[in-house]
Amino acid sequence: xxxxxLIVEDEKPIAEIVKFNLEKEGYRTSVAYDGEEGLHKAxxxxxxxxxxxxxxxxLDGFQVCREIREISTVPILMLTAKEEEVDKVLGFEMxxxxxxxxxxxxxxxLARVKANLRxxxxxTDDKTKGMLTIxxxxxxxxxxxxxxxxxxxxxxxxxxxLFKFLAVQAGQVFTRExxxxxxxxYEYYGDIRTVDVTVRRLRxxxxxxxxxxxxxxxxxxxxxxxxxx
Ligand code: CA
Numbered sequence: 001x002x003x004x005x006l007i008v009e010d011e012k013p014i015a016e017i018v019k020f021n022l023e024k025e026g027y028r029t030s031v032a033y034d035g036e037e038g039l040h041k042a043x044x045x046x047x048x049x050x051x052x053x054x055x056x057x058x059l060d061g062f063q064v065c066r067e068i069r070e071i072s073t074v075p076i077l078m079l080t081a082k083e084e085e086v087d088k089v090l091g092f093e094m095x096x097x098x099x100x101x102x103x104x105x106x107x108x109x110l111a112r113v114k115a116n117l118r119x120x121x122x123x124t125d126d127k128t129k130g131m132l133t134i135x136x137x138x139x140x141x142x143x144x145x146x147x148x149x150x151x152x153x154x155x156x157x158x159x160x161x162l163f164k165f166l167a168v169q170a171g172q173v174f175t176r177e178x179x180x181x182x183x184x185x186y187e188y189y190g191d192i193r194t195v196d197v198t199v200r201r202l203r204x205x206x207x208x209x210x211x212x213x214x215x216x217x218x219x220x221x222x223x224x225x226x227x228x229x
Pocket of ligand 1 (some may be wrong): 009010011053056
C-alpha cells in the first residue's frame with residue numbers, strides 16, 4: 001500500500017521540492033503550511049510518517065510533535081534549520097524519532113524517510129487513535145464514527161469523509177470544486193451538485209434543524225464550511 005507522508009513546512013519552495021521528490025519515489029503526500037494545520041492533518045489523514053519543520057507559524061514543531069505524541073506513534077522526522085544540540089535534544093524529548101538539519105540533500109532525506117518507515121512497520125499494531133470534539137459532536141477517526149451527544153449518527157462513507165474534512169478545518173470555507181477534489185478525489189469526475197446533495201443529507205442527519213444548520217454552514221456564492229469554535 002502506498003505510504004502517506006505529511007509535510008509540515010511553511011517555506012513553500014522547500015515543501016514543494018520535498019513533495020516532488022517523495023511523490024517521485026511513489027509516496028502520497030499532503031502539505032501543511034503552519035503548525036495548526038499540521039496538527040489537524042496529522043489527526044485527519046493518519047499519515048505513515050510526518051516531516052515536521054521546527055520553526056512554524058501558529059504552533060512550532062516541538063508543540064506539534066508533543067500534541068501528536070499524545071495520540072499517535074507515527075514516525076516524526078523533524079526538520080531543523082539550526083545545528084544546536086539543544087534543538088535535537090528538545091526534539092527527542094518531545095517524541096521525535098529522528099531529525100535532519102537544513103539544508104539537506106534529497107538523497108539523505110529519502111534515506112531517512114525509508115529507514116523510519118521501516119522501523120515503524122515493525123510496529124503496525126499501534127495505529128493512530130484520534131478524536132475531534134466540537135460542541136456536541138465527536139468524530140472518532142479510528143472507528144470512522146460520528147456521535148452527537150453520545151449518540152451514533154449513521155453516515156455513509158462519503159458523508160463521513162466530507163463531515164470530517166470540514167470539521168478538521170473548521171472555519172475554512174471550501175468551494176464545491178475543492179470539496180469534490182479533496183473528498184471524492186481527483187479521479188472522480190462528478191457533478192459539483194454531488195456536494196450539495198451530500199451536504200443536504202448530512203444536515204438532515206447531523207443538525208437539530210437542517211433548515212437552520214449549526215455545524216455545516218453555507219457561505220453564499222462560495223461554498224461550505226464547518227462552524228468555527
Ligand atoms: Ca520554517
